[in-house]
Amino acid sequence: MSEFLDKLSFSIKLATDILFVKNPVGTSMGVLLGIVLDGGANSAAPFFSTIQTIKSAGVGVLHYAAFGIFGFNLKTWLKRDEVDPKIKEALDFIDAQVQQGRLTRIQAKSRYNEIIAKVVENVRLDSATAERLNKLAK
Amino acid sequence: MSSLDPLIILSAVAVVYPAWKLVKDYLALNRNRQTIVESIILRKWVKDFYSAALCRAEIRNKVVRKIVISPSDLNHFEIVKKAYELLVQKDLSKDFVKAKIVIDMNYDQIIEHYSYAVEAKGEYKLWKLFNAGLLQSALSQRLSSIRPADEASSSILGLMLGKRMQAYTRAYGYLIASLCAGSILYMISNTEYSYMLGVTLPLVLICVLTINQKVLEYRINHGYFGNNASEAKEFIYFVYAHSDKSDFSDGDRMKKLMPDLQACPDNEVVVYGGEAIA
Numbered sequence: 570m571s572e573f574l575d576k577l578s579f580s581i582k583l584a585t586d587i588l589f590v591k592n593p594v595g596t597s598m599g600v601l602l603g604i605v606l607d608g609g610a611n612s613a614a615p616f617f618s619t620i621q622t623i624k625s626a627g628v629g630v631l632h633y634a635a636f637g638i639f640g641f642n643l644k645t646w647l648k649r650d651e652v653d654p655k656i657k658e659a660l661d662f663i664d665a666q667v668q669q670g671r672l673t674r675i676q677a678k679s680r681y682n683e684i685i686a687k688v689v690e691n692v693r694l695d696s697a698t699a700e701r702l703n704k705l706a707k
Numbered sequence: 708m709s710s711l712d713p714l715i716i717l718s719a720v721a722v723v724y725p726a727w728k729l730v731k732d733y734l735a736l737n738r739n740r741q742t743i744v745e746s747i748i749l750r751k752w753v754k755d756f757y758s759a760a761l762c763r764a765e766i767r768n769k770v771v772r773k774i775v776i777s778p779s780d781l782n783h784f785e786i787v788k789k790a791y792e793l794l795v796q797k798d799l800s801k802d803f804v805k806a807k808i809v810i811d812m813n814y815d816q817i818i819e820h821y822s823y824a825v826e827a828k829g830e831y832k833l834w835k836l837f838n839a840g841l842l843q844s845a846l847s848q849r850l851s852s853i854r855p856a857d858e859a860s861s862s863i864l865g866l867m868l869g870k871r872m873q874a875y876t877r878a879y880g881y882l883i884a885s886l887c888a889g890s891i892l893y894m895i896s897n898t899e900y901s902y903m904l905g906v907t908l909p910l911v912l913i914c915v916l917t918i919n920q921k922v923l924e925y926r927i928n929h930g931y932f933g934n935n936a937s938e939a940k941e942f943i944y945f946v947y948a949h950s951d952k953s954d955f956s957d958g959d960r961m962k963k964l965m966p967d968l969q970a971c972p973d974n975e976v977v978v979y980g981g982e983a984i985a
Binding site: 578582583596601664667674675678694 | 879881885915918934939943949
């Protein structure tokens with residue numbers, strides 16, 4: 570049961586994270602832009618109707634919002650960076666072990682924590698973050 | 708427009724759930740004030756007891772084990788009560804009361820400190836309303852991590868949550884702004900349907916955002932967070948994003964994980980007593 574809840578909550582989180590966590594500001598600003606654009610386009614509809622080639626009536630607020638969300642998220646999508654292949658390999662290996670039933674989820678978590686600790690140890694944090702980490706460790 | 712318009716029902720649901728959750732969590736954060744304050748002091752004691760090993764075995768057995776095993780429950784008055792009794796026995800209760808007064812005075816700062824949400828500015832109080840539930844999860848996570856090994860991973864988690872809380876607050880802000888824009892446009896326009904959607908869409912997205920927060924809280928409280936590869940990657944991305952870009956190590960912003968293995972020469976020559984064997 571708990572494993573089921575674990576997987577369910579993870580799927581919900583993954584689905585909603587895609588919109589909000591990678592770039593929450595971008596998505597919500599996209600919605601705002603969409604609504605503002607829609608309002609602008611509708612109030613300027615008499616002007617657009619003089620131009621025969623643009624048919625703005627078919628474009629709804631959903632289209633504008635989708636356009637806004639896409640536009641604001643495009644930059645993050647293009648700039649996404651990959652993890653070091655060595656680390657990726659290690660993570661995938663643990664994942665495979667869990668799939669094969671050789672590791673429990675709790676054991677896997679501690680293995681992941683070890684990897685994360687290793688990364689933290691080996692990456693030089695920028696001064697502001699390191700300072701905060703030290704301050705908070707007290 | 709009929710009264711059973713699905714959009715209206717959707718909007719109603721999307722209003723009620725986030726509002727209920729925000730208010731409930733915010734009230735809970737303030738209601739648990741006493742427990743949180745006492746847990747913080749207790750944690751300090753317990754940490755001291757951990758370092759001073761000998762005669763504290765009693766407290767360590769009775770209190771620490773309870774805290775470590777049931778960490779997520781901040782409403783756990785019993786632990787505090789028991790600890791207090793033990794402290795009275797050991798004549799430490801005066802200090803406990805003194806510490807309580809100090810912490811009680813700086814409750815807001817303490818919450819920020821212990822939940823790592825120090826990025827938010829003091830006068831900018833909205834973030835506490837929007838993230839009350841997450842704050843509690845972060846707090847209980849932090850208060851329950853007493854062993855140094857736990858603390859190291861929980862501090863990175865805390866920093867990540869601090870960033871997330873900041874992002875959530877801004878996302879709520881923009882969504883509420885778009886909700887306002889949508890409803891103003893809806894009121895001043897004559898075409899109804901499209902603007903109704905303009906009101907519903909932000910509401911639904913606010914609801915989705917709240918669900919995201921709630922699920923995250925659930926995963927943290929039950930210790931699920933970080934037990935699969937993609938969440939581990941999230942941690943690593945976070946660490947990368949906050950690493951020093953201008954470093955002089957091996958490139959890749961990484962120091963060496965381990966020294967490179969020296970390649971074995973193909974024809975190794977082992978010499979036994981002056982005789983060479985290929």
